Amino acid sequence: MTTRRHLYGWATPNTHRVSILLEELGLPYSVTGVNIRAREQFAPEILALNPFGKVPILVEETDGAPPLVLFESGAILIHLAEAHGRFLPGAGVARADTLAWLMVALTGVGPATAQAHHWLGLAPEKPDPAQAYARAVVDRVYRFLDGRLAEVPYLAGTDISIADFAAYPWVARHGWAERDLAETPHLAAWFARLGQRPGVRAGMAVPEGVVLA
Known part of the structure; x- marks a missing residue:
């Protein structure tokens, strides 16, 4: 199965937490810039993904499964680390x-x-x-x-x-x-x-x- 990842974020420390882990894991992903200075995080299409109106947001789409939408940088880090078995010990x-x-x-x-x-x-x-x-x-x-x-x-x-x-x-x-x-x-x-x-x-x-x- 193929997983497509799309990161919504800006040049913020919280976004960079996620982009660093994606790079360290060697995972392909695309990026949509969300300019927080222009308040684009409150656009309807962003609020539909994260009602809190914050970035980063990571959307994973796997063939045959509904999209997985993740927000809050810590939650995204834990998800990616657990899913790929790196940078977070199992027990x-x-x-x-x-x-x-x-x-x-x-x-x-x-x-x-x-x-x-x-x-x-x-x-x-x-x-x-x-x-x-x-x-x-x-x-x-x-x-x-x-x-x-x-x-x-x-x-x-x-x-x-x-x-x-x-x-x-x-x-x-x-x-x-x-x-x-x-x-x-x-x-x-x-x-x-x-x-x-x-x-x-x-x-x-x-x-x-x-x-x-």
């Missing part, structure tokens, strides 16, 4: 650790960086307490990751996993938080190591030619 401590660090990326790294981006860059008014709080949250998360990566090469342990792919695109936006990675050298080394992977580089360039400031 035991290794699986538990991978899922735990995936949740750190989903609920810690991403939201902290996004909040900093808002208060330090996007907000029309930037009160000092809000900026200080945003910087402090990012600092806590980054130092937490740095401590972990002082002990192991990848977030879930000795092997690269979807936890790394979930965290990397947000760490790539450390400039949004006015953060210098040199302050967390183990995190900086991990970031450099992942950035050398062809799959990561290719995934970070999706959609082609799009840059999100």
Whole structure:
């Protein structure tokens, strides 16, 4: 059976989580750009796929079966990793650790960086307490990751996993938080190591030619 995959997304960290995994798995897929700055995520055809009006969205069509529509980046990562038997152990401590660090990326790294981006860059008014709080949250998360990566090469342990792919695109936006990675050298080394992977580089360039400031 042939499976056709279509990714709806933009040059956002959450979209790049999925495009990186697709590239790392070597899976063919097509892309539709959804410009979030132009609010295209609220177009009727996107809301029909994800009523929450968010990207990424992955649609899989397999001959003889109804389309599988997946949204929320973490859910897509788990689905792809389980379906293809890579980057997420099947059982035991290794699986538990991978899922735990995936949740750190989903609920810690991403939201902290996004909040900093808002208060330090996007907000029309930037009160000092809000900026200080945003910087402090990012600092806590980054130092937490740095401590972990002082002990192991990848977030879930000795092997690269979807936890790394979930965290990397947000760490790539450390400039949004006015953060210098040199302050967390183990995190900086991990970031450099992942950035050398062809799959990561290719995934970070999706959609082609799009840059999100």
